[in-house]
Every structure is written in C-alpha cells, then in structure tokens.
Amino acid sequence: MNEIIIKTENLTKKFKEVTVVNNLNIEIKKGEIFGFLGPNGSGKSTTIKMLCGLIAPTSGNAWIHDLSIINDGEEIRKEIGYMSQRFSLYDDLTAKQNLIFYSKLYKVNEDILESKLNQIMDLTQLTKEQNKQASKLSGGYKQRLSFACALIHDPKIIFLDEPTAGIDPVARKEIWDLFIELANKGLTLFVTTHYMDEAERCTKLGYIFDGKLIAYGLKSDLASSKENLEGLFVRLTKEQTNLLAHNV
Numbered sequence: 001m002n003e004i005i006i007k008t009e010n011l012t013k014k015f016k017e018v019t020v021v022n023n024l025n026i027e028i029k030k031g032e033i034f035g036f037l038g039p040n041g042s043g044k045s046t047t048i049k050m051l052c053g054l055i056a057p058t059s060g061n062a063w064i065h066d067l068s069i070i071n072d073g074e075e076i077r078k079e080i081g082y083m084s085q086r087f088s089l090y091d092d093l094t095a096k097q098n099l100i101f102y103s104k105l106y107k108v109n110e111d112i113l114e115s116k117l118n119q120i121m122d123l124t125q126l127t128k129e130q131n132k133q134a135s136k137l138s139g140g141y142k143q144r145l146s147f148a149c150a151l152i153h154d155p156k157i158i159f160l161d162e163p164t165a166g167i168d169p170v171a172r173k174e175i176w177d178l179f180i181e182l183a184n185k186g187l188t189l190f191v192t193t194h195y196m197d198e199a200e201r202c203t204k205l206g207y208i209f210d211g212k213l214i215a216y217g218l219k220s221d222l223a224s225s226k227e228n229l230e231g232l233f234v235r236l237t238k239e240q241t242n243l244l245a246h247n248v
Helices: 044-051 073-079 095-105 110-123 139-151 169-184 229-247
Strands: 004-015 018-024 027-029 033-037 059-064 080-083 157-161 188-192 204-209 212-218
Touching: 004 044, 004 188, 018 044, 018 212, 027 188, 033 044, 033 169, 044 059, 044 157, 044 188, 073 080, 080 139, 095 110, 095 139, 110 139, 139 157, 139 169, 169 188, 204 229, 212 229
Parallel strands: 033 188, 033 204, 080 157, 157 188
Antiparallel strands: 004 018, 004 027, 004 059, 204 212
C-alpha cells in the first residue's frame, strides 16, 4: 500500500486579503488514516472543500488518484465520499430510505442495490435501525448513517470533517474501530478531529495553524518518549500564538 492517493503542491486559498490555507504540501498513501488537526479557523475545512472540488484554490494544485482538483473536479467526486461534522441527511426519511436516495444520487447499479444496501447496513450496524426515521436515531447512529451514505458508491477515499463531534465516547470508539477496519482493507481516510485519542489512532498527522502546516509526518515520528502528541500540539500552538503576537 505505497501508492500515493492524495497529494497537494503549494495548495493555497485566499478570501480577499486573508490567506486561509498557505502553501500546503502533503502526501497521503492508500490505506492511511490522515488526521488533520488544528484550532478552529485554522484552514482544515477549507482544505477539505478544495480537495473535494467544492471550491477552487487561489494557487497551487492537488491530485486525487492523479486527477487534478483544478481540471478534474467532476471525476474526483466519483472517487470520494464526504461526511460532515453535522448530520446533513433527511430527517423525515428512514435510515434505509436515506441510503437509497444516496445510491441513486451516485448512480449505484440497480441490479446490485439491494445486496449493496444490506452489506453497508451490516457493516455500519444499521440493520436493526433501517426502518427508523433519521430524526429518531441517536447521535451515534446518525453518524453511522452519514458514514454509510458516504460509502454507498464504494469510494476509494473518504473525507470526514469532525465525524464524531458531539457523540458519546463509546459511540466514538465504535466508529473509529470501523474506520480502522476499512483502512486495513485499503480505504484511505482524511479526518479532521480535535480529540487526541482519535489522533493517536491515525497513521499520519498534520497540524495546521493560521493556514500553515507546522507539523506533519507519521504518528510514530511525531510522538516521542519525552513529548506525546498532545504536548507537541500544545507547545506548537503556544509558539505560533506568541509569534503572531510578536509580529502584530
């Protein structure tokens, strides 16, 4: 699994005079779980939107499976799944009806649809909840449903923007167990999170502050016996905050 599946080259996004993402350079390999961390407003969600082809970069470029986000946005969207931090499916539909809706959106072959639905519901433990209205699902099951809808078309990459925000610790662990299971089968996951226990379960990490990538690498290379990940990110945040204050 050494294939590079996501690559950015000086990826930059400005909104008027404000640089939200500043010359981002990362490489993510097939089957890796990339944890993207940073304070609120640091550029994480903007990066995901560019990589998904939802907004254009100001400069630089990125590639998903050798497809350029500048030139191949429509093709990229067929290769990826996306799950937001807020439940964004249809509350008045059942779990299964939501899955059917997304399967049609992604043009899943009708001949295999029923078996595909059963497979996805079994994988995400939604089978017993399939006939329940989405609005009546618990927070954990709502996130499972969002993830199931992102998986329905067999994407090679899933972008997850704070996928476990606001749900209980047991549900978070169960969802992360599923992430790791799928990564071991070759799915690549790009995850933003504020939880250090989730960062510990990632293969590779990036820490962005004020639009700049200030730490990046394999988890095993970033953490040490003298400084764990939480200590590293706290120290980097303090250093960058002091640097910004000094330059004002």
